[in-house]
Amino acid sequence: MSDPVSAAAAVFQLWLLIVVFFIVLPAMFGVSLGVSGVYIQVLVRILQVRLPGQKPSPSAAVWGQRSHDREEMEQLRLSRRPEAGDFSLSDAIYFCQKGLESIVEDQVTQRFSSEELASWNLLTRTNQNFQYISLRLTIFWVLGVFVRYGVLLPLRVALAVIGLSWLVLGTTVVGFLPESSVKNWLSELVHLTCYRICARGLSATIHYHNKENRPQKGGICVANHTTPIDVVILANDGCYAMVGQIHRGLMGVIQRSMVRSCPHIWFERSEMKDRHAVTSRLRAHVSARTKLPILIFPEGTCVNNTSVLMFKKGSFEVRGTIHPVAIKYDPRFGDAFWNSTKYSMVSYLLRMMTSWAIVVNVWYLPPMT
Numbered sequence: 001m002s003d004p005v006s007a008a009a010a011v012f013q014l015w016l017l018i019v020v021f022f023i024v025l026p027a028m029f030g031v032s033l034g035v036s037g038v039y040i041q042v043l044v045r046i047l048q049v050r051l052p053g054q055k056p057s058p059s060a061a062v063w064g065q066r067s068h069d070r071e072e073m074e075q076l077r078l079s080r081r082p083e084a085g086d087f088s089l090s091d092a093i094y095f096c097q098k099g100l101e102s103i104v105e106d107q108v109t110q111r112f113s114s115e116e117l118a119s120w121n122l123l124t125r126t127n128q129n130f131q132y133i134s135l136r137l138t139i140f141w142v143l144g145v146f147v148r149y150g151v152l153l154p155l156r157v158a159l160a161v162i163g164l165s166w167l168v169l170g171t172t173v174v175g176f177l178p179e180s181s182v183k184n185w186l187s188e189l190v191h192l193t194c195y196r197i198c199a200r201g202l203s204a205t206i207h208y209h210n211k212e213n214r215p216q217k218g219g220i221c222v223a224n225h226t227t228p229i230d231v232v233i234l235a236n237d238g239c240y241a242m243v244g245q246i247h248r249g250l251m252g253v254i255q256r257s258m259v260r261s262c263p264h265i266w267f268e269r270s271e272m273k274d275r276h277a278v279t280s281r282l283r284a285h286v287s288a289r290t291k292l293p294i295l296i297f298p299e300g301t302c303v304n305n306t307s308v309l310m311f312k313k314g315s316f317e318v319r320g321t322i323h324p325v326a327i328k329y330d331p332r333f334g335d336a337f338w339n340s341t342k343y344s345m346v347s348y349l350l351r352m353m354t355s356w357a358i359v360v361n362v363w364y365l366p367p368m369t
Contacts, residue, residue: 019155019158019159019162022035023155023159023200024159024162024197024200027193027196027197027199027200028193028196028197030192030196036200036203036205036357037205039203039357040205040333040357040359043333043356043357044332046140047332123144123334123355123356144356148354148355148356149354152203152353152354153353153354155201156201156202156203156353157201157353158201159197159198159200159201160198160201160349160353162197162201163194163195163197163198163201164194164198164254166190166193166194166197167190167191167194167254167257167258168253168254168257170190170193170194170261171187171190171191171257171258171260171261171262172257172260172261174186174187174190174260174261175257175260175261176260183261184290186261187239187261187262188239188262188292190261191235191239191258191262192235192236192238192239195231195232195235195236196236198232199232199233199236199358201353202229202232202352202353202357202358203356203357203358204229204232204233204236204357204358204359204360205357205358205359205360206233206236206237206360206361206362207360207361207362208237208362208364209361209362209363209364210363210364210365211237211364212364213323213364213365213366213367214237214238214323214364215238215240215293215323215325215364215367216293216321216323216367217289217290217291217292217293218286218287218288218289218290218291218293218320218321219286219293219294219320219321219322219323219367220282220286220293220294220296220315220318220320220321220322220323221234221240221293221294221295221296221323221325222296222297222298222311222315222322222323222324222325223295223296223297223324223325223326223327224297224299224303224305224308224326224327225297225299225300225301225302225303226302226303226304226305226327226329226336226337226338227302227329227336227337227338227348227352228302228338228345229336229352229358230297230327231295233327233358233360233362234295234325234327234362237362238293239262239292240292240293240294240295241262241263241264241265241285241291241292241293241294241295242258242264242265242266242295243264243265243267243282243294243295243296244264244265244266244267245266245267245268246266246267246268262292263285263291263292265281265282265285265294267281278314279314279317279318282294282315282318283318283319283320286318286320293323296315298311298312298313298314298315298316299311299312300312301340302337302338302339302340303337304337305327305328305329305331305336305337321367321368321369322367322368322369323364323365323367323368324365324366324367324368325362325363325364325365326362326363326365327360327361327362328360328361328362328363329358329359329360330359330360330361332359333355333356333357333358333359334351334352334355334356334357334358335351335355336352336358336360
């Protein structure tokens with residue numbers, strides 16, 4: 001009995017050493033060993049293989065829908081009695097139905113549903129009607145389930161626990177230090193380290209462009225919003241002061257520990273409704289040029305990363321320097337969009353941790369006043 005237990009303990013210790021020395025420590029120092037790059041290249045090669053049963057491209061789907069509409073019209077006309085003539089009320093009713101469908105499926109509504117993929121990425125969630133098509137496709141899918149749930153999920157959960165624990169403990173300890181430049185430096189170091197570990201926990205591959213335009217202290221960073229992970233993606237390249245509502249539970253513990261070491265701006269629900277109170281607190285933060293740039297998502301909600309909704313103007317009433325940032329996720333490796341009306345935060349994070357990877361491009365745009 002002791003031999004299997006000791007063997008399992010030895011395997012766990014070896015696994016933990018690999019995680020700490022080959023993932024956590026390089027992440028803390030911002031060093032990449034190149035494993036994620038090789039992993040992404042392998043994924044690209046696998047997903048580019050011509051597999052039977054791939055979903056058609058969006059353009060082909062549009063033409064297919066048009067031909068389907070023509071077939072429906074032809075069927076209506078063939079079913080019409082000859083004495084009815086060239087006009088029938090069913091023609092008008094058919095077009096009214098299609099018009100109402102177009103109104104319901106307008107451009108704004110479509111931005112709150114997952115982006116359409118050109119081909120299946122071997123995730124069941126992107127092909128709910130999956131059926132047996134070929135042996136090769138089934139083998140690819142079974143191997144993918146084993147890798148994502150048996151290998152990647154335990155590793156990513158462990159990294160997420162390590163990163164969040166480091167954030168809570170580190171910011172709490174730094175919070176007891178007196179206000180000084182050393183405290184600010186340690187706070188930024190703790191935040192940066194935590195977010196880098198959490199990004200490794202999502203197998204995130206991030207490409208930053210135009211780094212000379214990175215947000216500076218005393219400014220406001222505005223970005224499009226797809227997922228709560230946007231914060232982790234941006235904070236991998238620099239620290240920000242967050243703005244948001246005060247939460248309870250685990251999220252509340254994290255918020256209280258973060259605000260001890262860094263001037264984040266948390267509001268009660270009643271204050272969030274008072275635009276003047278929010279604006280005054282933002283203006284007070286921006287007026288101090290030594291404080292971290294504020295990170296704001298002016299869309300006010302998560303969008304599926306295909307378009308940008310109209311910004312709310314509250315963040316632009318502060319009259320500070322605005323640093324626009326554009327974030328674009330690659331949907332081939334996993335859908336980063338968080339549909340909060342459909343998925344809870346826990347189920348969403350589970351979907352992210354069982355995706356292939358998070359591949360994202362970040363563009364820093366020139367600052368504006």
